[in-house]
Amino acid sequence: MTKLKTIGLSALSVTVAIALAACGGGGGDAGSAPAAGGGSGSSGGATPPGTPGNVTSAQYAPGSVELAMFNQLAAYRNQCGFPAFQENTILDQAAAAHAQYMSANSVISDTEDASKSGFVGATYADRASHFGFPNPIDVGGVSNGYYTNAALTNDQYGNALLASWLAGVYHVALATLPYKVLGIGAQSTTFSGYPNWAAGITFGQLSAALPNAPLTFPCEGVTGVRYQQSVENPIPPNTSGAWGTPVSIVGNASDTVLMTSGTMTDTSGHVIALQVLDSSTDPNKLLKKFEGVAYPTTPLSPNTKYSVSLTGTINGTSFSRNFTFTTSA
Structure with missing residues (x-):
């Protein structure tokens, strides 16, 4: 829990x-x-x-x-x-x-x-x-x-x-x-x-199988998501206060998703390295084999568009996902 x-x-x-x-x-x-x-x-x-x-x-x-x-x-x-x-x-x-x-x-x-x-x-x-x-x-x-x-x-x-x-x-x-x-x-x-x-x-x-897995949330064009969160138990790894908008990466229930890297880039070109977790690296052992998560360990900025780049593997095959989303005011 x-x-x-x-x-x-x-x-x-x-x-x-x-x-x-x-x-x-x-x-x-x-x-x-x-x-x-x-x-x-x-x-x-x-x-x-x-x-x-x-x-x-x-x-x-x-x-x-x-x-x-x-x-x-x-x-x-x-x-x-x-x-x-x-x-x-x-x-x-x-x-x-x-x-x-x-x-x-x-x-x-x-x-x-x-x-x-x-x-x-x-x-x-x-x-x-x-x-x-x-x-x-x-x-x-x-x-x-x-x-x-x-x-x-x-x-x-x-x-x-x-x-x-x-x-x-x-x-x-x-x-x-x-x-x-x-x-x-x-x-x-x-x-x-x-x-x-x-x-x-x-x-x-x-549910039935997802097409084109893995899929993400946020994804291309999502707007209005919160740019920070303050406290969660268990505390997300490598945070010491509020963190930024997390991204969920999910395959089908029979898939194995492993995360390699992730970045977010704002409109000024500032690149933020993301903490990535999956079932093999989550110290809290909450993520299952078909999912991963990527998040900035410090807050993002309000009302700002970010370009996301994610890499990993699904069932041993490399994947990459690239999209933009915009935070709330």
Whole structure:
């Protein structure tokens, strides 16, 4: 399990507090972070076709935090060549119940304590099973909290929750997870007159093969990703404070991705050497064999375009990936 907490100032110069947790289930070569803090999921048996609870179009309430997260995550995944998640109403129930549990107990956590109010199940898989999701061995999830002392729209709250996940070295792979279905839940209480959000995503059912693997997030043309993150547990290697935008590199579940090098170059020609990690070099043993991550060990600049160059191997064959993305203001 990993937890991420950041405290800083938003672009509106208001206090912001974020807390993340991510821990997933699964058998075999499963649950890298954010199934255990930033990677992808289980290699257990695939959920069979016709999974109960799947819906063909999003059923989240118009203007809701859940719909904002769903739409932005779908947009990122579509842009970068990953299949969009399909909403599953059973996983919605599991995610909503966990968000209510976290809100009621003022905690951000992957697990639940049976002695606490609102307990449904100890793990993401337990909660999914409780509501009737089949083959919950393939279930993982992430949890998050967000508070700011300013009135935002639900779209802004939802996008802030998602952005904080995608800024974590061990959470960015939420945008690249090899799963088909998800459920989203969010619950707020009031603190000092403003909403204090607890939110979670529960996902399951391994996806079909990715074309042209490995793929990345961010990828060509992505804009608005956070340029820094402050704290993550475990602490990303070779950082001593805030770091910059991480890049997730993911193959198919049967692939082996090994990273060789990475750089980011800003519009002034300043080249930043990236820390690269994969399953063979990650000291925290969270990354799985089909994924890697590359990140600057110090913050990037806001509202800046960066050119990324990555090299590595997939199943022993060399690959390179080159693209540009732009950070948020």
